[in-house]
Amino acid sequence: MFKQNSRTVIAIGFAIAVALMLAITFIGISRMHSIKGQIETIVRQNNVQTELVSAMRTIARERVVNLYSMILREDPFEKDEAFQLYKSYATEFVKARDQLQGMRLSDDERKVLQESLRMIAQTSASQDQVVKLVERGDTLAAQHVLLEEVIPAQDKVFVQYSRLLEMQRNSASQSMAEADVSFRFATLFMLLSGAFAMLAVMGVTAFVVGRTREVENALFQEKELAQVTLHSIGDAVITTNERGQVDFLNHAAEVLTGRTLAEARSKPLREVFCVLDESTREQASHLASHALPDGQVVGLKKHSLLLRPDGSEALVEDSLSPICNRNGEIIGAVIVFHDVTEARHMAKQLSWQATHDALTGLVNRREFERLLQEMIDSAAGGGKHHAVLFMDLDQFKVVNDTCGHMAGDELLRQLVAVFVARSRDSDVVARLGGDEFGMLLYGCPLEPALRLANEVREAVQDFRFMWQDKSFEIGVSIGLVEISSGSGSLAAVMSNADAACYAAKEGGRNRVHVYLENDTGLARRHGEMQWISRITKAFEEDRFRLYYQEIAAVMPHQRGFQHFEVLLRMVDENGEVVPPGVFIPAAERYNLMPTVDRWVIRTLLSSRSKEWRRLWEEYEDRLDPFPILCAVNLSATSLNDEMFLTFLKEQLEYYGMPPQALCLEITETAAIANLNKASHFMHELSKLGCRFALDDFGSGMSSFAYLKDLPVHYLKIDGAFVRGMDQNLVNHAMVEAIAHIAGVMGIETVAEFVEDRALIEKLAVLGVDYAQGYGIHKPVPMEGIRYGSART
16 A cells, blocks of 8 residues: 555656656746747847948948049049949938838837938938039039038937947847846756756756757857857947956957957956047046946047057047946946048048148138138128238240140249248138139238238249240239228129239239229229129020111112121010120120120021021022022131131031021121131131121221232221211211222122111212111011012
């Protein structure tokens, strides 16, 4: 009975022990598997999140690099390649962002992520602005936006990324700590339970112990994986215990600090991570856990120097975060940092390049205008008197054309020394572009400013530039403007200084011109400068119109074909027609006439060539001359433009325009000023069938000798002689002489400014062939022309 009971008890006990061991084994294995799965999930999620955040930061940095590349590169294809890379990175960024948002994040992590995305959206607007400025070719403005808006905003985004990484690491570390505690508790529970039933279930105990070792190995591998992850990230990471002693350094931290993990372990953080303030050289005060009583992340100063054991230094930026246990007690700290030495150097270099001229090292135009604005503000607010000089070199083009651009660049560099030597320590010398320079004279009233300007002028005049075996004398024209409380805006001061400089050039060069409020010459030039923007805007808004004025035949044998002159009119902002005498002088002075002439030719041919081509097909096989002759004025600038001849030939060929219908009018003075070029131009087009007329004949040299060398078909007698010839014997004689000699040379004549049809009979008596003026036909829009309606 006892034996049976014993067996029963043993059986029951064994059964209980086996059941207990089975239960213990089941519970232990389940718990270990759960812990292992939890750690794997933590590590895997942490790895993915770390990779995504790192990828987003890398993409953001590469986009800024591509923006900078777009600014620096001059080749449009290279710019486009950089722009395409810039757009492709945006797609990669969106994929990483969406994947990260879809993962399980804590509320704090999600808030930080949303904040970073909000900041990125703001940064993108500035980046798009940089792209637009580069596309417009405004590289200086693009660099300004990049340096002043994009890069600082990007740095703030990186801080958010670092915070997110730190939160992820802290979350992973906390989860690892909790898993480790659970692991230890499960292990202890199994060992105690195993000891209780060891005699009965040795086999079960051995199995449990073996299984436990397997789980420990798995946990060790996961820990190793976490360590490898920390070593693989780009940022440097240092962890400490609660006493501020170093526990761990990843590879990046070893490189930056100059210490290995073995050398740094258990040493005070201040000794391993010695960070100084860049300006004061004092050590940072927040490098131990006791400096983090509230458990908050502390950002390092932007100007922090990391001092290495070999004495070298590196600029670093990032943050220091506490490590807390489950009870919220600080058990250490994590310092995450990265080297910004190269980035800081590049930022300084970009900042210098944005405000200085690369060739001379002087302040550039943008910085000059900024300083000038400050000068104007100080004069307006403090009653101070300053002065500004605009300096334009005389004969600089001679050096460039004679010796090449290398010589011109060297001349500019040498002249910088002359300008700086004559300026005061408080003055600023700037290169405004090309051969133009500026000088800001602080606290300098008008009289001493004028003396200084003349000293600069004399110094440049005495300067001799030597290049190889050639010597050059250089002058400088200087415009001087006083800056006082009533100087007005920056644009007004710049305009006044430019006008004064131009007046110095017009006055004979190598002189100083002082801007005065009652200067009528400068006032006229200001008006012309305003017309430049109005002319440009009229081109943009298509507000130029073609008019025509008929030229009547005086002699009966000349009748039978339609002869007229094309005239140009501009429609102003109010819809009023502006005559050419108002805006043409400004266009001539500021070199806009080639653009005007090209517009007239292109518009005339595109609108009339079809009708004239049809008439040409009718008259091509006849002996009769072409029934239409259209006169078009050409400026002296276009006549001297080597590309204009090619342009005109291309337009005639493109529109199929019969050259016999075109008569090009050039002034007598323009033809004589550059006789060789005029002769070549006229002969080339005469070969095609074009005709030529000398306009305003008699107002210039009035020499018939050069006519023998030019293919001139018409002489347009200046209206000053025609208008009063019936009352002035000299004018009458001039018209008669021109008509007689022209007739002998086989050149037909056109009398201008005929305001009375009765004058036609007198012109016929003198042998004049044609007449033109308001008395015959007033100019009307070209759209109303009817061929075959020539007046007699």
